[in-house]
Amino acid sequence: xxxxxxxxxxxxxxxxxxxxxxxxxxxxxxxxxxxxxxxxxxxxxxxxxxxxxxxxxxxxxxxxxxxxxxxxxxxxxxxxxxxxxxxxxxxxxxxxxxxxxxxxxxxxxxxxxxxxxxxxxxxxxxxxxxxxxxxxxxxxxxxxxxxxxxxxxxxxxxxxxxxxxxxxxxxxxxxxxxxxxxxxxxxxxxxxxxxxxxxxxxxxxxxxxxxxxxxxxxxxxxxxxxxxxxxxxxxxxxxxxxxxxxxxxxxxxxxxxxxxxxxxxxxxxxxxxxxxxxxxxxxxxxxxxxxxxxxxxxxxxxxxxxxxxxxxxxxxxxxxxxxxxxxxxxxxxxxxxxxxxxxxxxxxxxxxxxxxxxxxxxxxxxxxxxxxxxxxxxxxxxxxxxxxxxxxxxxxxxxxxxxxxxxxxxxxxxxxxxxxxxxxxxxx
Ligand code: KE4
Numbered sequence: 001x002x003x004x005x006x007x008x009x010x011x012x013x014x015x016x017x018x019x020x021x022x023x024x025x026x027x028x029x030x031x032x033x034x035x036x037x038x039x040x041x042x043x044x045x046x047x048x049x050x051x052x053x054x055x056x057x058x059x060x061x062x063x064x065x066x067x068x069x070x071x072x073x074x075x076x077x078x079x080x081x082x083x084x085x086x087x088x089x090x091x092x093x094x095x096x097x098x099x100x101x102x103x104x105x106x107x108x109x110x111x112x113x114x115x116x117x118x119x120x121x122x123x124x125x126x127x128x129x130x131x132x133x134x135x136x137x138x139x140x141x142x143x144x145x146x147x148x149x150x151x152x153x154x155x156x157x158x159x160x161x162x163x164x165x166x167x168x169x170x171x172x173x174x175x176x177x178x179x180x181x182x183x184x185x186x187x188x189x190x191x192x193x194x195x196x197x198x199x200x201x202x203x204x205x206x207x208x209x210x211x212x213x214x215x216x217x218x219x220x221x222x223x224x225x226x227x228x229x230x231x232x233x234x235x236x237x238x239x240x241x242x243x244x245x246x247x248x249x250x251x252x253x254x255x256x257x258x259x260x261x262x263x264x265x266x267x268x269x270x271x272x273x274x275x276x277x278x279x280x281x282x283x284x285x286x287x288x289x290x291x292x293x294x295x296x297x298x299x300x301x302x303x304x305x306x307x308x309x310x311x312x313x314x315x316x317x318x319x320x321x322x323x324x325x326x327x328x329x330x331x332x333x334x335x336x337x338x339x340x341x342x343x344x345x346x347x348x349x350x351x352x353x354x355x356x357x358x359x360x361x362x363x364x365x366x367x368x369x370x371x372x373x374x375x376x377x378x379x380x381x382x383x384x385x386x387x388x389x390x391x392x393x394x395x396x397x398x399x400x401x402x403x404x405x406x407x408x409x410x411x412x413x414x415x416x417x418x419x420x421x422x423x424x425x426x427x428x
Contacts, residue, residue, distance in 0.1 A: 212361020
């Protein structure tokens with residue numbers, strides 16, 4: 001039995017499914033998850049000392065690659081000063097200032113420990129600030145596992161949702177309306193049916209939980225107009241896209257496409273923690289001042305703004321703010337997608353891909369899917385075979401067709417070329 005298998009057996013005896021987050025169990029693609037022992041730059045090593053080129057990057061945070069010296073140094077210094085105080089520190093102010101400097105739509109933010117916690121808190125704040133209960137999310141978007149967000153579309157269009165998970169009471173799910181992504185008509189219908197009753201609309205501006213699906217400009221423009229018309233808060237879930245697709249996140253991309261575009265609130269995670277547990281949510285002062293201890297919306301956290309996590313996040317943000325960082329990363333990521341697409345074309349395999357900044361996606365389909373149904377209609381069987389063919393060749397892609405991929409600043413042209421060469425063999 002391979003060491004990965006032995007570890008997986010042992011893990012399953014004491015941890016449900018042997019993992020602390022479901023996607024890690026490889027259930028969508030089959031096979032044995034790799035137990036990672038260490039990482040450096042663009043590479044991971046598993047318990048059998050096999051090396052993999054890492055295109056997951058801890059699902060987004062490791063934008064600099066693993067073990068960046070400036071980040072490690074900052075973390076080690078912070079740890080030596082104290083792991084946690086439960087009291088304010090200057091570094092929390094510095095990190096908040098560094099994030100706000102890149103996100104002009106936000107005037108204030110609060111730090112928390114996970115993207116789920118940030119999304120859940122942003123949702124409660126939107127409801128508290130508007131005095132409304134109903135919310136809208138989109139099919140295929142994932143905003144963490146807070147009850148109100150584990151909901152799938154109701155029977156009729158714009159009717160209330162049903163839980164996607166056991167343990168979520170119908171009374172909670174019924175306030176959540178789930179619409180098809182990129183569907184303007186459905187948006188209009190929902191705002192007409194629930195005029196001035198919607199607290200917020202939460203959206204992944206580039207949906208990384210559908211692998212890689214962009215919100216179309218007409219759709220995003222109309223969403224902004226309807227929210228402004230109805231006093232509904234537009235909440236951008238940038239946990240994955242924030243500081244990943246651009247220094248200013250996806251909202252900077254949409255600001256370039258829709259003059260003056262701004263969401264009302266934003267949620268961040270992953271990159272801003274640099275691999276440590278840290279996330280944030282923010283917006284304009286009039287909304288954020290509704291939060292405890294100033295206002296009636298309660299929200300709290302023992303490890304919120306943790307001094308080691310903030311050191312990790314700050315060091316990461318300092319590096320990615322360097323001139324040309326994103327231009328180089330975007331170019332490297334585009335080269336990967338173009339290389340994979342060319343290799344698939346040579347083998348006459350239906351394949352398409354897209355990327356923005358350091359985030360990419362690909363599908364075994366002839367055209368880029370625009371919504372959840374289209375993503376789930378792509379060739380899953382071929383995806384799974386490709387995943388394992390690449391894993392066998394030491395390339396670690398996301399183990400599910402609905403997950404996005406990530407390139408780091410540590411990935412070299414040689415790494416990309418080697419990955420494309422492996423893909424050529426895999427497609428053949
Ligand atoms: P966390 O609670 O996992 O830190 O963040 C939840 C979350 C919120 N919003 C978006 C857009 C996200 O992508 C996530 C988490 N992403 C998944 C990957 N699809 C994390 C990986 C996992 O669940 O293990």
